[in-house]
Amino acid sequence: MPEQKLLMTEAQMDKTIQGMAQKIVDDGLQEAVLVGIKTRGVPLAHWLSRHLAQITRKTPKVGELDINxxxxxxxxxxxxxxxxxxxxxxxxxxxxxVLVDDVLYTGRTIRAALDALIDFGRPKFVKLAVLVDRGWRELPIQAEYTGKRIETKADEVIKVMLQETDGKNEVLLKEHFSKR
Amino acid sequence: MSLSQRHILSVNDLTQKDVALILKTAENLEEIAHRPVKKVPALRGKLIGLCFFENSTRTRSSFEVAAKRLSADTLSISTGGSSIAKGETLLDTIKNIEAMQPDLLVVRHASSGVPQFLSKQVACPVINAGDGSHEHPTQALLDLMTILKEKKKIKGLHVAIIGDILNSRVARSNMILLKKMGAKVSVAGPATMIPAEVEQYGVEVAHDIKKIIPKADVIMMLRIQREREADGLFPSLREYARFFGLNRETMRHAKKDAVILHPGPVNRGVEISAEVADGPHSVILDQVSNGVAVRMALLYLMCGVKQMSF
Structure with a gap:
C-alpha cells in the first residue's frame, strides 16, 4: 500500500474555506462571481459561495468551466x-x-482557464482561489487566496476529495503508485 | 476515452460506446456556438482536408464551420474547380493532398466505397461524408443527436423513414444506427424505391404512409431526387407528393408530439409541404446546428491524439 497522510479533515476544510471567504469580503470583492474549474473546483466554488452568503447575505453566482x-x-x-x-x-x-480550483500545482490549468474565460468576454478582473498550493509552478501564476500551502515532493499526489465527486470531504497526501 | 475506430466509414463499425462518446462530446461542444468568441484552440495547427468529389453545401459548410470552431485549418477541393476536371485520377489527387500533411480527410464521392478505398491509401484518419448510395454516417449521428434532444431517449422509439429508401445513403445509415441504438424503424415509399433486401436491416416496410405515420414518434422525410423521375421510378412529382408527401392532411394522423426530420435540401411541395417544413413539428434547422456539434466532436476525437496506437 502506498503511504497516505491526512492533510485536512472536513472540519478543517470548512474552516479554511470560511477564512478564504472572509478574506475575499475584507478585500471588498463580495460583488465578484465565482467560476469553478471542473471537476473539483466546481463543488469548492459552491462551498465558498455558501460561506460568502453567510457573511454578506447574498449568494454569489457560480459558473462552471471545463478547460480540456x-x-x-x-x-x-x-x-x-x-x-x-x-x-x-x-x-x-x-x-x-474569482476562479476556484482544488490544487495549484504547475499553473497550466489556470493558464488554460484564463484563456477560456477571455473567450466569454473581458472580465473586470480575475483572482485565483485554491484550497491547496503544493508548489512546483511551471508558469508565472500565483493565487490571491490560498487555503493551505504545503511543501511536496515531485512524486507525491495531493488528493482533494469532495462530497459531490468522491463521496466525502477530506484532503490526502499520497505517494505516487508508479514510483514504487 | 477514445473511439474504437480510426476512420468513420460506416455506422456499422461504431459501437454503442462510441456513439455515446460522440453524442456526449457533441452536446458539451454545442455551447461554443453561443459564446461571444465562437472558437476554442483544441485543434490549433491541425489541417483538415475537405475532399468533396460530389456537390454539397450543407455537409461541406458544416464540416468547415466545425473545423474552424476548433481552430483547425481547412483545405478544400471540389470536383468543379479541381484537376479532376483536367483528367487527374482520384488516387493522384488524394496523394497530392496527402503530401500537404493533413491530419484528417473528409471525403464525399458519388461512388460507394471511395472513402473506404482512400482510407487504405493515406496515413491519416478519414471521415465518410457520403459515398454514393452507401452511407452518410455523420448525417445519421446528427439525426440521432436531434432525436435524443427532442425525445430524451432512443430505445423503444418508433421512427418512420419515408421516401427513396433504395438510393438514399441517409436512409441506410439511419436504419443501421437507429436499430443499433434500440429504436423501431419503419420505411415507406413507392415500391420501386424500396430495396429488395431491406428486411435485413430489421425494419418494417409499408407502402401506405398513412399506416405508419400514426405510430411514429419521429418522421424522417427523404429528399426526392428529381432526376429519378426520368428513371421511371415514379410517374410524376405531383403523384409522388400526393401519395408520399407530408402535408397538413397526412400530419392530421400523426402523434401530437411527433417530430419531423429532413436531411435537406428540401423540395418544398414535393416530399414535404412548406407549411409542415416550417411548422411546429419540424426540427429541420436544429439538425443543421446539431450537425456542426457532431462534426466538431468527431474532429476532436479523431485528430486530437497522436496516432501511435494504430
Missing part, C-alpha cells in the same frame, strides 16, 4: 480528454471573477 479544449498538451496526451460542459450563466464582461 484549452490544454497545452492536447497534441501529446495518449488519449483525448473527455470534454465536459462549460456553463457561464452571466455576462463575464460585467463582472469581477
Amino acid at each position: 479544449l484549452y490544454r497545452d498538451d492536447l497534441s501529446e496526451v495518449a488519449e483525448q480528454p473527455v470534454v465536459n460542459k462549460t456553463e457561464i450563466p452571466f455576462d463575464v464582461s460585467a463582472c469581477g471573477i
Whole structure:
C-alpha cells in the first residue's frame, strides 16, 4: 500500500474555506462571481459561495468551466480528454471573477482557464482561489487566496476529495503508485 | 476515452460506446456556438482536408464551420474547380493532398466505397461524408443527436423513414444506427424505391404512409431526387407528393408530439409541404446546428491524439 497522510479533515476544510471567504469580503470583492474549474473546483466554488452568503447575505453566482479544449498538451496526451460542459450563466464582461480550483500545482490549468474565460468576454478582473498550493509552478501564476500551502515532493499526489465527486470531504497526501 | 475506430466509414463499425462518446462530446461542444468568441484552440495547427468529389453545401459548410470552431485549418477541393476536371485520377489527387500533411480527410464521392478505398491509401484518419448510395454516417449521428434532444431517449422509439429508401445513403445509415441504438424503424415509399433486401436491416416496410405515420414518434422525410423521375421510378412529382408527401392532411394522423426530420435540401411541395417544413413539428434547422456539434466532436476525437496506437 502506498503511504497516505491526512492533510485536512472536513472540519478543517470548512474552516479554511470560511477564512478564504472572509478574506475575499475584507478585500471588498463580495460583488465578484465565482467560476469553478471542473471537476473539483466546481463543488469548492459552491462551498465558498455558501460561506460568502453567510457573511454578506447574498449568494454569489457560480459558473462552471471545463478547460480540456484549452490544454497545452492536447497534441501529446495518449488519449483525448473527455470534454465536459462549460456553463457561464452571466455576462463575464460585467463582472469581477474569482476562479476556484482544488490544487495549484504547475499553473497550466489556470493558464488554460484564463484563456477560456477571455473567450466569454473581458472580465473586470480575475483572482485565483485554491484550497491547496503544493508548489512546483511551471508558469508565472500565483493565487490571491490560498487555503493551505504545503511543501511536496515531485512524486507525491495531493488528493482533494469532495462530497459531490468522491463521496466525502477530506484532503490526502499520497505517494505516487508508479514510483514504487 | 477514445473511439474504437480510426476512420468513420460506416455506422456499422461504431459501437454503442462510441456513439455515446460522440453524442456526449457533441452536446458539451454545442455551447461554443453561443459564446461571444465562437472558437476554442483544441485543434490549433491541425489541417483538415475537405475532399468533396460530389456537390454539397450543407455537409461541406458544416464540416468547415466545425473545423474552424476548433481552430483547425481547412483545405478544400471540389470536383468543379479541381484537376479532376483536367483528367487527374482520384488516387493522384488524394496523394497530392496527402503530401500537404493533413491530419484528417473528409471525403464525399458519388461512388460507394471511395472513402473506404482512400482510407487504405493515406496515413491519416478519414471521415465518410457520403459515398454514393452507401452511407452518410455523420448525417445519421446528427439525426440521432436531434432525436435524443427532442425525445430524451432512443430505445423503444418508433421512427418512420419515408421516401427513396433504395438510393438514399441517409436512409441506410439511419436504419443501421437507429436499430443499433434500440429504436423501431419503419420505411415507406413507392415500391420501386424500396430495396429488395431491406428486411435485413430489421425494419418494417409499408407502402401506405398513412399506416405508419400514426405510430411514429419521429418522421424522417427523404429528399426526392428529381432526376429519378426520368428513371421511371415514379410517374410524376405531383403523384409522388400526393401519395408520399407530408402535408397538413397526412400530419392530421400523426402523434401530437411527433417530430419531423429532413436531411435537406428540401423540395418544398414535393416530399414535404412548406407549411409542415416550417411548422411546429419540424426540427429541420436544429439538425443543421446539431450537425456542426457532431462534426466538431468527431474532429476532436479523431485528430486530437497522436496516432501511435494504430
